[in-house]
Structures are given as structure tokens and as C-alpha cells.
Amino acid sequence: VEASRRMQRVQRRDTRPERLVRTLLHAKGLRYFVDRAPVARSGRRADILFPRLRIAVYIDGCFWHTCPLHGTTPKSNTAWWIAKLATNRKRDRENDELLATEGWAVLRYWEHEDPITVADKIEAVVASTRSKRSE
Numbered sequence: 001v002e003a004s005r006r007m008q009r010v011q012r013r014d015t016r017p018e019r020l021v022r023t024l025l026h027a028k029g030l031r032y033f034v035d036r037a038p039v040a041r042s043g044r045r046a047d048i049l050f051p052r053l054r055i056a057v058y059i060d061g062c063f064w065h066t067c068p069l070h071g072t073t074p075k076s077n078t079a080w081w082i083a084k085l086a087t088n089r090k091r092d093r094e095n096d097e098l099l100a101t102e103g104w105a106v107l108r109y110w111e112h113e114d115p116i117t118v119a120d121k122i123e124a125v126v127a128s129t130r131s132k133r134s135e
């Protein structure tokens, strides 16, 4: 019961940092898709997607993706959580590898990172990808 309650509490699609990054990107004039799978076989949907530029952005939750600063293991059902979080990390790696082989750039940020900095980094990658294409 505690596990499912925790899932409900944490597992929301529109987490606040993610929404802030999207708002900032939109203000910069960038247009993107939200919560879309980059390729059909990809297990995990990207939080922000630039399909034509093949850029997939993930804003990883500190808990779900075991951030080195804030990752924690719940005190109850500990073994279950350790396995669950290890599976998440494995899926992240597999997803990144799949996308890389399909020619995608994968950008990962932690939800604790400053949204302004994250949005600036994404904008820089988008700009450099665009200029490479037009060469």
C-alpha cells in the first residue's frame, strides 16, 4: 500500500521542473512535442522532443532515476525498491543506446537542475544541430 501511494504521489507526468523548462523553451521560440516516444521501439517517452532534429530530452526525477545527490531508497519494501530503481536505470541506458543507434541526440537533465540553465543548454544544442544541418 505504501509503495502504490508513493507511486501516485511521485509519478505525475507534468512535474514542475519539466513544465518550467518547457515554458522557457517556448518563450525562446522553440517548438517541440511533449511526452512522445522518439522511435516506435523506444521504451520511454521523451519529455521534450524535436523530431526533425532528432533531439530527445529527458528531465529525470531524482527519485525514479537515482540522482547521486537526492536518490533515496524507501525504508519499507526496500528490496522491491532497489530492484525497481535498478530496472529504471537499466531501461534508461537501453533507451539511450537505442536512440543513439537511430541517430538521436539524447539530452538528460535532473529535475533538481536549474530550469533556466537546462533550457539554455537545450537551446544551444538545438541551434548547433540546426546550423550543422544547413551546412
Ligand SMILES: [Zn+2]
Pocket (backbone or CB within 6 Å): 062, 067, 068, 069, 070, 071, 110, 111, 112
Ligand atoms: Zn537530484
